[in-house]
Amino acid sequence: MIGLTRSQDVDPRFFLPMPKAPPSKIWLEDEYRTLISSLQNEDLDKCLKHFATKALQLGNNADERDSLFSFGGRGLEFAKSVSSVPEERVEIVCLQALASHSADFRCCQNIIKMGGVQLLQQTYTKRHKSIVIRRQIAKTLGNLSVHQCFHEEIVRAGWVTVLSRWISSSDLTLSLHAARTLANLDTDFVSCTFEDGVYLIHPIYREKESINADIVFVHGLLGGPFKTWRQQDRKGPGADKSSDGTESVKKGTYTFCWPKDWLAKDCGNIRILSVEYDTDLSTWNANCPFETEKRSLTVRASSILQKLKKADIDSRPIIWVGHSMGGLLIKQILSIADDTQGLDNIVNNTVGVLFYSTPHRGSSLAHLSNQASLIVAPTVEVKEMGRDSPMLRRLHKDFQQLVMEHGIPCLSFGELEKTQIRTTKLKMLIVPPESSDPGIGEFHAMKTSHLNICKPWDRDSELYTETLKFIRRCLPQGRIENILRAGMTFKDSDR
CATH class of the missing domain: 1.25.10 (Leucine-rich Repeat Variant)
Known part of the structure; x- marks a missing residue:
């Protein structure tokens, strides 16, 4: 059944x-x-x-x-x-x-x-x-x-x-x-478990084709797996209201999840996962006076890593995609995996990392007034994303070394348009180019805001086409390459 x-x-x-x-x-x-x-x-x-x-x-x-x-x-x-x-x-x-x-x-x-x-x-x-x-x-x-x-x-x-x-x-x-x-x-067909906060975006049905690679999407602050990866919202007379009140283009031409509706069709034999973690204004634990340390990068990354391990994330090539703080979490996940026995396959199998406005050297949010800071981000995140934060410097140094040792390609996008801070009249570059450029791999500064940097306007926009080209370059080209990468030997039935 x-x-x-x-x-x-x-x-x-x-x-x-x-x-x-x-x-x-x-x-x-x-x-x-x-x-x-x-x-x-x-x-x-x-x-x-x-x-x-x-x-x-x-x-x-x-x-x-x-x-x-x-x-x-x-x-x-x-x-x-x-x-x-x-x-x-x-x-x-x-x-x-x-x-x-x-x-x-x-x-x-x-x-x-x-x-x-x-x-x-x-x-x-x-x-x-x-x-x-x-x-x-x-x-x-x-x-x-x-x-x-x-x-x-x-x-x-x-x-x-x-x-x-x-x-x-x-x-x-x-x-x-x-x-x-x-x-x-579906224990007869699926050999892994998707715990709370790990969502299977594609394929959601049984498929005969083998999966050659995993692509893991990690959202940023105020984001989520059901809203961060949507197409850029439309406004104007030709737009229709969506179920959550935002405006979108006419039914049938807008996607609430471009990895599901575009990427899955443009890249074959892939599994797409999306990770969810609690953010400051939309979660169960948002106003909890206890255990605020759970909101730190290290603790969050450790929790996500264990959940992804149960989703069988270490058995095939992996491409990581992160928006804003999600990119920092990816770096922390890889750092922890690299230092943990039994998890090093996650680093060994990583074949690409893609960043959308990730604050490698800190975010301007951390330098708002105390009142504004409380509106846009909780205390722990604000402290960790401060400019020239020792923690961020250490994390980036470790990441650079890891990328060099394992030859992992990177692609980064940065914002050039200011974002209005919610409930205020203040506009600012949340992550300026000097912070979103990691100094590794390709970097593209885009004329868009922090919120829209991960939301392509359409399938032909530069944001999506460059993303697609990068992912295709990173993906294994066939089953033979996949087998060789995993260090496996051919069975007689494979010859």
Whole structure:
């Protein structure tokens, strides 16, 4: 059944409808409160515990809900913007809490034990028209699917039928959550695991062709895997409003993910992954008073590296693509891998690195006033990206040495247009050319802003054509080169 679901253009009549969810005897909100309360224990991540405890103080008064029921990040303010129904707003925040807890295996065990999969069923039956609720359900299912011991529970609840529709959804976020879940469930075909924060962009269906290389995209501050890598937004009379309020060109000519819609077609036999990590204004841990050290480059890079290792990132040639701080994370990932026994294959297999406005020598953001700094970036990131930061100098020196030793080609783009800082009238070059030029490989200064440097205007724009040429040069030209690079020997069947 999973294999059928991961087959492109499969007839939906193959799948039985989701079984009816057992009727709830109490309000969904109360069921979620009971479930979230059961997930709390002394060993739980401090930030998860902080926001869950805060939420569980919620009273019955609607005004009190609006002021207290916040799980960090945008909380109910976000929920208010997507629903006019107070009850639904609370359910959305409950689902955000559940999705965040589901990244912890022990919480997953309790979610299953307490009937969390059936609770998601009830929520979907009641709110199936809400795209925000569908996304949060899909994210939770994706986290549960990481663990093979929960697969039967997910299948038995009828979620495969729903996921078979979601994987082909026009909503990129929902589609990629579903693709990740189904890939984790497809243990007969997929030999790796996609953990929370690692998304399979391509191929999302089963393919007969072998994969010759991996391309890994890492977003920057205020970015994400579902929005950073879109085509540049259009404005004007010929543009249509997209689902998130931004303007785009007419339906069918705009892509919310150019690696998925363009690169996958222009480069054959590749796997494309996109990495997600928490950023200052849009995450669960954004306002957590605990463990701010988790936001440092070193800790983040270590976490991403371990997740990519489980996604089998070290078994074939790799090309890394980073925007802004994402480029710094890539450098830190490679530095850690180079110094860690058992991870050196990641460096040995790296065949190219591409930077979009990466602040190799620091960013101007770090020199804004304290008030503006709080608006655009959290404290840890601001400190680490300061101009002439000793940490950045050391990281770049290590990277230069690594590139020279392994002969890794690099391509870099830098911005020439100023970016308006959100909620202020201030415009500035976020990463000036003297910082975005690493002094290694090719460098192109582009007449575009920091936010648009990774968003090509169209498929013929210089940003995309230069990116494509570089990636094609780095890719192995055929199976023989791939085998030789891996140090493998031919079997009789290969001759």
